[in-house]
Amino acid sequence: MSLENTPFWEVIRSSFSAAIWKEVGPAVWDTVYMTVVSSIIMFIIGLAFGIILIWTDKGGIRATPIINGPFGWFINILRSLPQMIMIIIMIPVARSIFGQSYGTNPCIVAIAASCIPMYARMVESSLLEVEKGKIDAARSLGSTDLDIVFRVWIPEAIPSLIRGFTVTVIGIISMTALAGMFGAGGIGDIAVRYGYQRFQHDKLLACIYVLIVIVQLTQSAGNLLSDHVRKKRGLM
Amino acid sequence: MGDYIEIHDLNKTFQTRSGPLQVLNGIDLSVQKGEIFGIIGFSGAGKSTLARCVNGLEKPDQGRILVDGKDVTSLSKKQMREERRHIGMVFQNFNLFESKTVYENIAYSLRIRHEKKDLLDQKVKEVAELVGLSEKLSSYPGGLSGGQKQRVGIARALIGEPDVLISDEATSALDPQTTLQILDLLKSINKEKGITILMITHELDAIKYSCDRMAVLEGGKIIEQGKVVDIFHNPHSRTGELFTKVFFQFQNDEFQSGAGI
Ligand SMILES: Nc1ncnc2c1ncn2[C@@H]1O[C@H](COP(=O)(O)OP(=O)(O)O)[C@@H](O)[C@H]1O
Numbered sequence: 144m145s146l147e148n149t150p151f152w153e154v155i156r157s158s159f160s161a162a163i164w165k166e167v168g169p170a171v172w173d174t175v176y177m178t179v180v181s182s183i184i185m186f187i188i189g190l191a192f193g194i195i196l197i198w199t200d201k202g203g204i205r206a207t208p209i210i211n212g213p214f215g216w217f218i219n220i221l222r223s224l225p226q227m228i229m230i231i232i233m234i235p236v237a238r239s240i241f242g243q244s245y246g247t248n249p250c251i252v253a254i255a256a257s258c259i260p261m262y263a264r265m266v267e268s269s270l271l272e273v274e275k276g277k278i279d280a281a282r283s284l285g286s287t288d289l290d291i292v293f294r295v296w297i298p299e300a301i302p303s304l305i306r307g308f309t310v311t312v313i314g315i316i317s318m319t320a321l322a323g324m325f326g327a328g329g330i331g332d333i334a335v336r337y338g339y340q341r342f343q344h345d346k347l348l349a350c351i352y353v354l355i356v357i358v359q360l361t362q363s364a365g366n367l368l369s370d371h372v373r374k375k376r377g378l379m
Numbered sequence: 380m381g382d383y384i385e386i387h388d389l390n391k392t393f394q395t396r397s398g399p400l401q402v403l404n405g406i407d408l409s410v411q412k413g414e415i416f417g418i419i420g421f422s423g424a425g426k427s428t429l430a431r432c433v434n435g436l437e438k439p440d441q442g443r444i445l446v447d448g449k450d451v452t453s454l455s456k457k458q459m460r461e462e463r464r465h466i467g468m469v470f471q472n473f474n475l476f477e478s479k480t481v482y483e484n485i486a487y488s489l490r491i492r493h494e495k496k497d498l499l500d501q502k503v504k505e506v507a508e509l510v511g512l513s514e515k516l517s518s519y520p521g522g523l524s525g526g527q528k529q530r531v532g533i534a535r536a537l538i539g540e541p542d543v544l545i546s547d548e549a550t551s552a553l554d555p556q557t558t559l560q561i562l563d564l565l566k567s568i569n570k571e572k573g574i575t576i577l578m579i580t581h582e583l584d585a586i587k588y589s590c591d592r593m594a595v596l597e598g599g600k601i602i603e604q605g606k607v608v609d610i611f612h613n614p615h616s617r618t619g620e621l622f623t624k625v626f627f628q629f630q631n632d633e634f635q636s637g638a639g640i
Pocket residue numbers: 393394395400402420421422423424425426427428429
């Protein structure tokens with residue numbers, strides 16, 4: 144059903160019909176799957192990168208400009224690549240890992256690669272927000288460098304880390320839609336194949352609903368979790 | 380009673396955007412075992428820098444700091460970590476770990492040393508009792524008053540059984556009544572445990588209330604040191620004079636406004 148020959152409200156009504164959702168429904172799971180797996184990969188590697196950045200920073204554990212400089216550059220370069228280009232670059236990488244360059248799993252590699260640098264910077268800025276005095280206190284109590292990072296620095300930053308993670312996960316959701324164009328399946332795939340190529344605007348609308356709901360749920364979950372931690376700590 | 384902390388010709392210069400900034404310019408100081416020694420100076424005089432040098436948070440450019448005969452400026456990183464067990468530090472803005480309960484804040488230095496659980500538990504409860512926080516162990520610092528926060532800070536430093544406690548403006552963020560309670564606590568810790576206290580402050584009241592001897596820090600140097608009473612009644616330095624002048628003026632003002640009623 145296209146907006147070009149059908150009244151708007153008819154398209155809307157059709158976008159809630161069972162026939163449409165039979166097709167959109169399974170795609171939701173593809174999108175959720177891609178989002179969850181990419182987010183987990185991004186979380187682990189992004190956190191590690193963020194820790195490297197802060198460890199070697201001037202105000203960090205041990206100022207090491209010789210690592211911090213180039214590593215910062217590397218992350219900036221990755222960040223300056225548009226997501227579409229990142230997907231194209233990751234095609235050969237994905238092929239070497241999965242033996243194919245099309246489909247959900249290869250696109251997960253591209254999505255994670257694209258979001259890791261952004262999350263690394265978020266981790267860095269969250270950690271930099273932690274008051275230096277707490278690090279001094281931890282040192283004065285005899286902490287090793289590892290104690291400081293894992294017992295003080297990261298735990299103190301958790302509410303802020305959660306908020307940053309939420310923002311990047313939402314970035315991942317929008318990128319799964321883009322990855323749909325490269326055979327990743329999911330909501331983006333439906334939106335492009337039917338909404339763009341075949342003018343089936345009812346399906347496109349259904350995709351939009353799904354994206355709105357997923358993004359809202361993610362944001363609310365992130366806010367709830369971060370607020371919960373802050374409440375527990377008596378900070379709000 | 381010998382010298383417990385000896386500082387000789389301590390120098391520290393920071394490289395800042397606007398060029399080198401010499402903060403400590405040949406500090407000489409000696410603190411005896413078991414005393415409460417006050418260091419007073421205006422804000423920016425270099426008090427915190429001096430404190431940070433003593434427990435190795437800052438590396439001096441030149442000079443020696445002997446704590447119990449050991450030169451802390453020449454220790455390796457690992458040795459310094461060991462040495463810090465003997466040097467507790469309390470901060471103006473508490474610097475508590477907001478992610479941890481009061482219990483875990485106090486337990487911190489034992490946790491990182493992987494102390495046995497029941498011994499740790501026993502010690503935490505003991506120290507909490509001492510500072511009057513037994514009821515608050517499961518709270519988070521975020522929900523405590525300033526005075527309670529500083530008690531946590533003190534307990535956290537005490538649990539490692541230090542020989543010396545550096546108090547860097549520990550009461551400067553507190554109201555007068557709470558200040559008095561915290562000073563009383565420090566005094567009783569000094570008395571009962573024999574812990575030497577280096578009390579750094581810009582409040583002459585605090586020093587007059589707690590210290591036996593004191594030093595005046597100005598322009599990166601110790602320009603005066605001796606018994607608190609002597610410096611009070613006969614200050615030789617500009618800072619010393621200014622401080623005592625302000626101090627006595629406040630007292631007079633209070634008296635006059637009281638008399639006016
Ligand atoms: N890490 C640092 N880098 C540059 N300047 C510093 C640093 N730490 C302290 N200073 C400067 O040294 C001077 C003394 O600071 P501080 O020791 O904190 O004084 P106080 O505790 O007596 O108020 C101040 O002018 C401060 O700006």
